[in-house]
Amino acid sequence: xxxxxxxxxxxxxxxxxxxxxxxxxxxxxxxxxxxxxxxxxxxxxxxxxxxxxxxxxxxxxxxxxxxxxxxxxxxxxxxxxxxxxxxxxxxxxxxxxxxxxxxxxxxxxxxxxxxxxxxxxxxxxxxxxxxxxxxxxxxxxxxxxxxxxxxxxxxxxxxxxxxxxxxxxxxxxxxxxxxxxxxxxxxxxxxxxxxxxxxxxxxxxxxxxxxxxxxxxxxxxxxxxxxxxxx
Amino acid sequence: xxxxxxxxxxxxxxxxxxxxxxxxxxxxxxxxxxxxxxxxxxxxxxxxxxxxxxxxxxxxxxxxxxxxxxxxxxxxxxxxxxxxxxxxxxxxxxxxxxxxxxxxxxxxxxxxxxxxxxxxxxxxxxxxxxxxxxxxxxxxxxxxxxxxxxxxxxxxxxxxxxxxxxxxxxxxxxxxxxxxxxxxxxxxxxxxxxxxxxxxxxxxxxxxxxxxxxxxxxxxxxxxx
Numbered sequence: 170x171x172x173x174x175x176x177x178x179x180x181x182x183x184x185x186x187x188x189x190x191x192x193x194x195x196x197x198x199x200x201x202x203x204x205x206x207x208x209x210x211x212x213x214x215x216x217x218x219x220x221x222x223x224x225x226x227x228x229x230x231x232x233x234x235x236x237x238x239x240x241x242x243x244x245x246x247x248x249x250x251x252x253x254x255x256x257x258x259x260x261x262x263x264x265x266x267x268x269x270x271x272x273x274x275x276x277x278x279x280x281x282x283x284x285x286x287x288x289x290x291x292x293x294x295x296x297x298x299x300x301x302x303x304x305x306x307x308x309x310x311x312x313x314x315x316x317x318x319x320x321x322x323x324x325x326x327x328x329x330x331x332x333x334x335x336x337x338x339x340x341x342x343x344x345x346x347x348x349x350x351x352x353x354x355x356x357x358x359x360x361x362x363x364x365x366x367x368x369x370x371x372x373x374x375x376x377x378x379x380x381x382x383x384x385x386x387x388x389x390x391x392x393x394x395x396x397x398x399x400x
Numbered sequence: 401x402x403x404x405x406x407x408x409x410x411x412x413x414x415x416x417x418x419x420x421x422x423x424x425x426x427x428x429x430x431x432x433x434x435x436x437x438x439x440x441x442x443x444x445x446x447x448x449x450x451x452x453x454x455x456x457x458x459x460x461x462x463x464x465x466x467x468x469x470x471x472x473x474x475x476x477x478x479x480x481x482x483x484x485x486x487x488x489x490x491x492x493x494x495x496x497x498x499x500x501x502x503x504x505x506x507x508x509x510x511x512x513x514x515x516x517x518x519x520x521x522x523x524x525x526x527x528x529x530x531x532x533x534x535x536x537x538x539x540x541x542x543x544x545x546x547x548x549x550x551x552x553x554x555x556x557x558x559x560x561x562x563x564x565x566x567x568x569x570x571x572x573x574x575x576x577x578x579x580x581x582x583x584x585x586x587x588x589x590x591x592x593x594x595x596x597x598x599x600x601x602x603x604x605x606x607x608x609x610x611x612x613x614x615x616x617x618x619x620x621x622x623x624x625x
Binding site: 217218219220221239240242243245247249251252253254255256257258262266267269270271272312 | 402405406409410413416417420421480481482484485486487488489490491492624
């Protein structure tokens with residue numbers, strides 16, 4: 170579903186990613202683990218076609234990110250710590266805007282269904298700027314999946330959420346994943362990654378230093394890996 | 401057809417946001433009316449002096465007010481990374497440029513629709529017989545300025561000092577448009593021969609086409625990091 174081939178990215182003299190290669194099968198939940206500045210967000214942005222790699226390429230659902238970016242964008246849903254929602258538009262208007270951009274069929278029905286799923290149907294006509302951070306992230310998930318993407322790219326989606334909002338968003342995410350979708354999550358929350366992913370890719374200084382099934386790796390081992398490489 | 405719908409969706413979204421916040425239109429309008437009012441205090445209404453300087457005053461008001469609006473329209477897209485949300489949609493970057501140009505033209509035109517009658521009244525200008533052509537010159541000048549302005553406001557929105565950066569980038573490049581638009585307006589209000597007016601309008605149209613095509617082709621690259 171996702172094939173990353175020798176991707177490197179540099180910003181002036183800073184090498185953000187170096188020769189990153191991995192594959193993710195359909196239906197897998199894979200977590201990219203790493204400390205701040207490891208290159209996780211840069212890799213997510215490259216896969217989301219927001220940034221071009223300096224070297225290498227990737228294929229998403231059979232489409233090359235450099236040659237068919239529009240086809241790639243139809244296949245992916247992206248959620249980050251930014252909600253991408255307009256504060257001066259209501260929850261429904263935000264979904265309506267993004268739904269029309271993706272040319273979603275039966276849009277009103279899809280919006281009703283999503284607002285029901287993220288438990289915001291009673292707040293649908295209220296401006297997003299009046300929403301809590303947790304509500305905005307739930308709506309952001311609805312925005313990200315409005316076009317029924319096969320792949321979800323999640324860049325620190327839980328950042329800034331309290332325990333309840335974190336749990337609610339996590340439950341919604343797992344509901345989405347149950348529908349045989351592929352997920353690539355970036356986080357530095359080791360416990361969450363171990364508990365929820367099928368596979369962990371640990372990234373440090375722009376390089377993949379480990380790529381293991383979650384079942385074969387312990388939290389302590391991950392901590393040691395990150396600490397060793399940090400020395 | 402999908403592309404056209406995406407353009408209309410972005411324009412509609414920008415108009416709704418502006419109707420709710422009114423921050424772009426109000427700031428542009430207040431600025432342009434202040435310029436007109438200040439010059440009204442300096443010159444005597446109906447004098448020969450005002451007739452010769454009115455086209456310049458009109459374009460100063462439009463250009464500086466547009467600069468304010470252009471700067472704000474893209475700053476708004478960068479708050480909460482809205483621009484990234486749009487860039488994640490399956491939309492061609494060039495269509496995004498067209499949508500943003502249309503939105504900016506609408507905002508500038510609203511300011512012109514209000515500022516022009518105020519200027520006509522305060523400066524006692526006679527637009528009898530020249531109004532259709534004057535509106536065409538205003539549209540062509542606005543088209544060119546918004547076309548270049550949309551590209552440069554996208555570039556400057558990524559910089560720390562975007563309010564300072566935009567006029568520094570924009571004004572030197574748009575000199576041919578400003579010159580041709582103000583000369584066309586000046587000749588129109590002075591009642592010059594149509595051939596003289598047309599010679600400047602032709603320059604305005606040529607630069608509009610050149611700038612719009614170049615900006616359309618370059619827009620994808622300015623959205624890159």
